[in-house]
Amino acid sequence: MYKHVTKNYIDIILGILIFIILIPFLILISILVFFSMGSPVFFKQERIGKNNKPFIMYKFRTMREPREGENRLLSDASRVTKVGAFLRKTSLDELPEIINVIKGDMSLVGPRPLLDLHLELFDEHQKRRHEVKPGMTGLAQVMGRQSLTFKQRTDLDIEYVKNLNFCLDVKIIFKTFLVVCGADGIKTGQKIEEVDDLGILDLLEKKDKENTKK
Template identity: 40%
Template sequence: MASGIENSLLEDEVDFNEKKHYDEIKDNSDIGVNEFIYLYIKRLFDFFSALILLVTISPVLLIICVAIKLDSKGPIFFEHSRLGKCGKLFKVYKFRTMVYNAAEVFNNFTPEQKAEFEKNFKLDNDPRITKLGKFLRKTSLDELPQLINIIKGDLSVVGPRPIVQKEVVKYGAHAEKLFTVKPGLTGYWQANGRSSTSYEERVKMDMYYIDNRTTWLDIKLIFKTVMSVIKKDGAM
């Protein structure tokens, strides 16, 4: 049964070149009744699903905390400033997956490594990531502390991923639209490609989601994200 559902969802891919011209950004300033109801339901789902999941998996979180302390020096959690709705800065929480002196290691990157990082904001073989960190990223377990961000209202379960200041230029004219919605723990490109998706395609997928978001689309993206994690189709 699950396989049949998954296949029907996979057939729902989007040809961005045919379905949307992203140079034509529509005005989303006027929120209609349908959108108000959608956002209300979305916030209720975000809060209660994150709270229930956080309580349910608390034993797993404790095990991960202990494992991180045993694996390498440094704090258990990692905080990083990201841009949220309206471009507001907030701290996103993750389990630490890098060595304690990650900044020093970054400064010693080769020119090729720095060029790759500047292009994609990630490395295929990042020497800063610990052995346990690789596992946590591969399984997306490092993202679990962001349930706290969802409860606080910084994040939604589904939405464009929160970006850092340097990434704004990647969105160009679409940056303004990006900041009209709350970012999410997962989103369109994570569900459809995860880290294997090019940055240009990420932008297109984020714009598609913003223009077409519905409760049903959110449910489909949550399902597809879970399937991607189970299949380990690249880390987010």
Template identity: 50%
Template sequence: MFKRIFDFCIALLALVLLAPVILVVSFLIAVKLGRPVFFRQTRPGINGDPFNMVKFRTMVDARNENGELLPDAERMTRFGSFLRKTSLDELPELWNVLKGEMSLVGPRPLLMEYLPLYSNEQFRRHEVRPGVTGWAQVNGRNAISWDEKFKLDVWYVDHQSFLLDIKILFLTVKKVLARDGVSGEGEATMSRFTGNSDE
């Protein structure tokens, strides 16, 4: 209960204080990338239950001759890359925190299609609310392997505490300022999870 109250108060305060930044970023996205300004996608929340996560849009809607979206690397613009490196694209997720769908700290919400690919141990990452930032994000972010990321997520589930959350929030600020681990090697964002090769 204390974690939920803390999340709500900090998210509300952040949305109020960052309102000018959110308005400016929204305007720039509309000008540089077009509309819609926000990117919404169904993601798994606590216990794997779906919710609609909202982020700032970072890619253009470029498609090939068959009407299929081009790869992320071809749709990512310099401005979109800047939003990701500075984590400004994550600011709208504070609204998900206010609604109780996310927490400030927890395993990042991934794709719904990954759910059947997890091992039982990996699925334990859904025993808590997904977070805007998490233990995996401050220990490599998208530059570590999926296996490492899931082990860090489950470690957080087993060791979560208020002091650990404060530590993660502090380290997140440092990571954002350093723009560290934004993408996987050779990837515009993070490579897709295709399951566990040993299962």
């Protein structure tokens, strides 16, 4: 029952309460981002939701715009600003995702939302991570975060889907506070090749070449 009804109600009710509490912080961070990086303040990107349905995810902007000749996805590590690095280290860049929770696109707890290119690389078993709504935090985020390879994160996501229950969500939320306070597993400006064991880098480079030929 928790999987289908209660979890959704909890997300919406807590999401609204958390949003109200966060309003002053959202305003302050918006001002900080604007004066350090200019407009836009928010980073919006299409991600994969439950049952592979796409949605627009909101985050605070942490990177400068690509310079001429830079690929937007492949140059992530070099485009993170000092303010952006601070927001990522403290996970403050992810606060606007509470809007996605209220809208029903995301849950407070679940597998992190990914780009649609992952669907080209995942097998049917790995796609099981999309049987639930993506979350602001998840099992992989409290079990190693960015120190884990992509496959390791996916395995933990599937483990979460298989064992989804209220107590597990509460445990993950509690551990998230401990992880964020300790900044454990956060590697700002991390390069894709450090953790890519799915072939995402090869796929990105392939798409980049295809776009260059057009």
